[in-house]
Amino acid sequence: MGRQQLINSLKKYVLSRVQTVKPTNIVIKVCMGTGGIAAGGSEVMDAFRTELDASGIEATVAKNCLTHKVGCRGLCAKDVLVDVIVKGQKTTYQYVKPEMISRIVKEHIIENNPVTDWVVGDDYHNFHKKQLKVVLSDCGSIDPEDIDAYIAGKGYEAARKVLTSSAPEDVIGIIKASGLRGRGGAGFPTGVKWEAAMKQASRQKYMICNADEGDPGAFMDRSVIEGNPHAVIEGMIIGAYSIGADKGYVYIRAEYPLAVERLRKALSDARTRGFLGKDILGTKFSFDIKVKLGAGAFVCGEETALIASIEGQRGMPRAKPPFPVYSGLWGKPTVINNVETLANIPYIIRNGAEWFSSFGTEKSKGTKVFALTGKIKNSGLIEVPMGIPLREIIYDIGGGIEGDRALKAIQTGGPSGGCIPAEMLDTPVDFESLAKVGSIVGSGGMVVLDEDNCMVNMAQYFLQFTQMESCGKCVPCRIGTKRLLEILDRITKGKGKEGDIELLGKLSADIKAASLCGLGQTAPNPILSTIKYFRDEYEAHLNGKCPAAVCKELLTYYILEEFCKGCGACLRACPAKAITGEKKKLHKIDSAMCIKCGACFDVCKFKAVGKE
């Protein structure tokens, strides 16, 4: 088939699809990402279907009424979120429960009178105002299990354009010009990586999507796959065509069952429609993708460990060079890209390199997806232009700190990252600026910490994680992180020694310099950044105090005479029988017997138990 014939046949296909999609008067979109489902999304969906059926909506109100599941739309804190679109007018409801559906159907859908009590407020709109959605532009809007929904929004047009009318060099030129850098952590320019693989004279090459996402608290890549799996597949097709690969893998952790299920369905649908397999869209290009489940080891996100895992070996990193683009899976040239990196590709091809590079800063182009969590009012999934100040993320998008407590720091980059103190809130969020202040963009974890967080405890938490996840191949990481953890343990238990802070610094520098892979090379970062900005907290611990009253062994519980009503609740709750007192009289804690479990603190309704 000639190129023009091919284009005509594709146009005909798209037209036939459009004609079979009926115009609809009513569309209901229920958030059914993992967060939405956990909050009751499936039950809300069922309730809508039951209610619409029972009220005979099809016959009485409108000929067409569609109920869709959609992926995460960001503000998980207000799940279940539901859009009700009547004659093009969209109303979003928050905290939706099945028992609310009959009223929504009756008043909004039948009587065209939205239930204002349950409609999202200013905080929902403010959450979105400063965001810029490229990767997430279709997430939360289209049904991730419906390939036609993706196609209707220009999905697979970029792949068609590339496969039918562009040379691999041209595609790589566009990606290079866009300035796209890898979103998996290191920020390596994607076009440069593709070009290196393209230039390898090998008959066999591989394209791998890294969906391991092991950082604690991170859910960006899972949400992208759950919300729009076809964008990732399309990105892989374009990448594979550009480098000359005919086989691809998505390496995804088995702990992501919904993402795996939707990805598998999307792959199968893409195959059926001819976007994957032999002679894609009638061209001579063939490419297919397999799903490889990972067992949830953080180190398997490291590209060489990931390759070893796909090959059936133990997931351990190896020394680089050679880099995977020269010698990767089974020794063949291999490109590994992160989920978000790949999901950007179709949008860049569709809209052009200039469009993409118009967002962001001089060296960090485009947008970045973050999982915004911790002590923040609007926790959820956000996408922002690179270079946005942290302050705008925390206060304008995130709505400020929970309980209006004082912000202490923002932890970015997960276990490989660092803590940025509140005084540096005007730091722009991009690769260069975060590195300058001792942190990283990383894959997109962003944890907000308030005055009740202990920074030593925070460093200990992340180090516990990396220590446990160390594959053990090299001594500095395997043993060095253990020693670091021992020092932190004794500091948080009030048994720290003079010189411990300096020892942490020295040992960290050695581990960073001598470890084989990124896990060990970055594991000390949370310690180094907290020592840099919160040294006073380390010193306070060495003097037997935890200023945030978090480290258990350093706490003293006491009862405040002016508040105690003598109700006896603490006495009954104390498992160590350390509390004494008669009914309606002041109670007392025997600190020698107290095991610092905090049961009295939790149980006292009169805020009469204090801790310091």
Ligand SMILES: Cc1cc2nc3c(=O)[nH]c(=O)nc-3n(C[C@H](O)[C@H](O)[C@H](O)COP(=O)(O)O)c2cc1C
């Ligand atoms: C310990 C460790 C864990 C990693 N985990 C991930 C991960 O879960 N996802 C990811 O895309 N990259 C991860 N990376 C980075 C990958 O090695 C690799 O750089 C990345 O997948 C390349 O894709 P990109 O160029 O699109 O960013 C990890 C690196 C290290 C050292």
Ligand code: SF4
């Ligand atoms: S740095 Fe740690 S995780 Fe990486 S190879 Fe060495 S022991 Fe394994």
Ligand code: SF4
């Ligand atoms: S629970 Fe509170 S009010 Fe009751 S006896 Fe204990 S400290 Fe006093």
